Amino acid sequence: MFSIRADTGTSRCQALVIPGNPGAAAYYTPFMQRLFEAFGGGIDIYSLSQLGHDQYGLNTGRVFNLREQIQHKVAFLKERMLLPGRPPIVILGHSIGSYIAMHAAHQIEQELHANTSDSLSELPGIVQILAIFPFLTVDPSCPRQRFLRAAASWASLIGHAAQLVGRLPVSLQRWVIQSYAQNLDQHALEATLGLFQRHTATNAFYLAQHEFNDLAAPADWWLLEYYGRRVAVLCAPSDMWFPEHQQEEMLLKVPKIQVHRMKDQRHDFCVSEKLSAMLAGDCASIMTAASKAQGADW
Numbered sequence: 281m282f283s284i285r286a287d288t289g290t291s292r293c294q295a296l297v298i299p300g301n302p303g304a305a306a307y308y309t310p311f312m313q314r315l316f317e318a319f320g321g322g323i324d325i326y327s328l329s330q331l332g333h334d335q336y337g338l339n340t341g342r343v344f345n346l347r348e349q350i351q352h353k354v355a356f357l358k359e360r361m362l363l364p365g366r367p368p369i370v371i372l373g374h375s376i377g378s379y380i381a382m383h384a385a386h387q388i389e390q391e392l393h394a395n396t397s398d399s400l401s402e403l404p405g406i407v408q409i410l411a412i413f414p415f416l417t418v419d420p421s422c423p424r425q426r427f428l429r430a431a432a433s434w435a436s437l438i439g440h441a442a443q444l445v446g447r448l449p450v451s452l453q454r455w456v457i458q459s460y461a462q463n464l465d466q467h468a469l470e471a472t473l474g475l476f477q478r479h480t481a482t483n484a485f486y487l488a489q490h491e492f493n494d495l496a497a498p499a500d501w502w503l504l505e506y507y508g509r510r511v512a513v514l515c516a517p518s519d520m521w522f523p524e525h526q527q528e529e530m531l532l533k534v535p536k537i538q539v540h541r542m543k544d545q546r547h548d549f550c551v552s553e554k555l556s557a558m559l560a561g562d563c564a565s566i567m568t569a570a571s572k573a574q575g576a577d578w
Contacts, residue, residue, distance in 0.1 A: 281356075282309055284316045284325045292577060293323040293368055293567070294361050294404065298353060298384075299550075300375030300415070301491065302484045303330025306471035307550040308374075314560035324367075328356050332483030335474040342479075343435070343486040346380075346494050353384040362388065364402035368576065370567055371409045374550065375521055376491050378414030382503050382511070385409060408570045410563055411513045413547045415521040416530075417499035418492055422520050425492075432489035439482030446476030461551070468551035499526070501533035509573070512538040512566050514559075516545045540566060 282305045285291070295315065297308050305327035312325045329336070331344040331352050344352070361369055373381030385406045392403070419425055431438070445456060450473070457464065457472050464472060475481050504511055515527055530537060542562060549555040571577065 281305060281329065282312065282327045284312055286324050287321040291322065291324045291367050292319070293370055293571075294366060295323055295325045295370045295372060295567075296353075296357065296361065296381075297325065297327035298371065298373040298377035298381050299327065299330060299333070300377050301330065301333075301487050302472075302475055302480075303333035303349075303377070303487070304471045304474055304480075305329040306334065306474070307468055308556075309467055310465075310553045311550060311556035311560050314557045315564060318561055318564035326356075326360070328353065330483070330487060332479055333487075334471070334480060335477060343483050346376075346487060346490040349487065350380050350383050350387070353380055354387055357384065357388060362403050366404045368404050368407040370407060372412060372563060373409065373414070374412045375415045375547065376487075378409075378411035379416060379495070379500075381409050382411070382500070382507065386503060386506065407510065407574065407576070408567060409507060409511045410566065411511060412559070412563075413514060413516045413519055413522060413542075413545070413549070415491065416495065417526065418496045419520070419523055419526065422523070424520055428488060429492040432485045432492060435482050435485035435489055438485050439478040442476050442481030443478040446478075463548075464551045465553045467553070499530070499533075501530065504530065504534045504537055508536070509538060509570075512540060512570070514540045514542055514545075514562070514566075516542055516547050516549075519547045521547055 297305070297312060299305060299308060308327045312327055316323065316325050330349050332342065357369070371381040371385060373379070389406065445453060453473055453476055454469065457469060461472070475484065504513070513530070515522060527539070531539070540562070542559065545555060545559060549559050
């Protein structure tokens, strides 16, 4: 978990960034820093890695499916953010992190509604969810998705292969990464080095396996309708994880959905400091507009 705490004395808002897959929080540190600066240092920002997806996780040999990743975020929200007297909460989910964010928040709200305790009025609300370049349902027509789905079934074998690469000198590991991904900035390169461990690589592909299985069903458009104006969907051009035909289906199913099309972005914005900075500014503007619309000051 990475965090940046408000330096103005009192935080106006709490923001939780939920990564995609691979789900190492380290990919999002430039984005977090620029979002923090956009609010003048007046908010608390957290980014929580997916379980087992970075070198800081517990190397117990366990693997975690999509449902367990959702419960992990539910637990974090309850233990660290949904506390009496704390400011409102905004959740920013990227890719599969968008799916996790919406389901985690929905579960929490259903549990709170079933609880009649008077102390609930002191808890902060989840005032906005930003679904950043989301992965909401499988696209069977996408060749790369079909390839990755097949590869994900070999999660354990891929984990062993990653472990072998991780035993090479770091200079060779960097060469391997840059041979396949030349657009990584330094922070992303360092985060990717952390994937060359058996448990991190296995967990990344194990989660992918469950993503493809669980999201083979139609998208949960009802969940977007449930959130209404509290959810904003950000779309990147030529995004294989949320292609235009799925965007159009979303608009048909949820016509009042708040959509923002980011023309100069790409799905893997988090590996680029420049794109992270641009997106942080856009997210800050969306959050500020939502705050004003709600008559709040966060």
